[in-house]
Amino acid sequence: MKIGELAKRSGLSAHTIRYYERIGLLPYADRDRSSRRDYDASILTWIEFLGRLKATGMPIREMLRYAALREKGSGTEAQRRELLDQHRTRVRAHVAELQACLLVLDAKIAGYADAEKRMTQYDTTLPERRRKPAGARQARAR
Amino acid sequence: MKIGELAKRSGLSAHTIRYYERIGLLPYADRDRSSRRDYDASILTWIEFLGRLKATGMPIREMLRYAALREKGSGTEAQRRELLDQHRTRVRAHVAELQACLLVLDAKIAGYADAEKRMTQYDTTLPERRRKPAGARQARAR
């Protein structure tokens, strides 16, 4: 598989794939006789996993540490597990934080929704928004 | 409250506070007669809310849109609600993605934990890690 094909399949750009190889996130790819990268489908699994790490906010620096351990092969499993374990802890904390923020967001949005409802009912500030009082209660529901 | 005090209370640096004012994320602060910023405690509420937006990944560009609507005052509630509502949707999606990634991470970690356990039991690669076979099953539990 050439780099263009891999780009399509992985969702990364060819530029990014070369960049990842340059910094050591992807292993140095075999080249054909005209020095073009030729990939094995198995690289996709690795790219996909890198994507998960990235999606969960792992900085490239740390992915590099993981990639290096992986390259090094057996004997590094405990360190790899440790690294992922620590990352998981951070991700869990992050999810918890997001959920807390969502509650705040919910409250804020509910506040605005209330304000809107009141406006529609009593017509305090936006005359052009007036509706028949009877139907106003349901207005703008989403 | 002077900028240093606000920095301490808000967790932002004085540099960042000035930067936020410069770009319009914080309202232009009143100055004392020697042109130093003098803050009202109420700014903390706003900074805290900005922190939530930031924590949930809202780019500054969009916080600026929200801040501008807020400055503009009443009549912008519907737009503010809309903005926050869209953001909430994105955050929820992001949380879902993180949770999916966590499952992958869990599986990967479990895989490594298994490998370690097997190593400890059969002593294949790391002799210095050997333990009495009888107790090895429970080793390294977390």
Add this chain to the structure above:
DNA sequence: CTACGGGTTCGAGCGCACTCTAAGTCAAGG
């Protein structure tokens, strides 16, 4: 009076993660 510990402005610099450009190589199709 002077030193110090804040503060001020403006603009430059940084770290991250790409993203793109320029100039060149190569293989296949018309």
Add this chain to the structure above:
DNA sequence: CCTTGACTTAGAGTGCGCTCGAACCCGTAG
């Protein structure tokens, strides 16, 4: 043979969100 288009490299540029430095100002304590 010539064009096309996908590839190669090294290195420069981008966008984001700060972060810092330089030079200066000001009020108070010793």
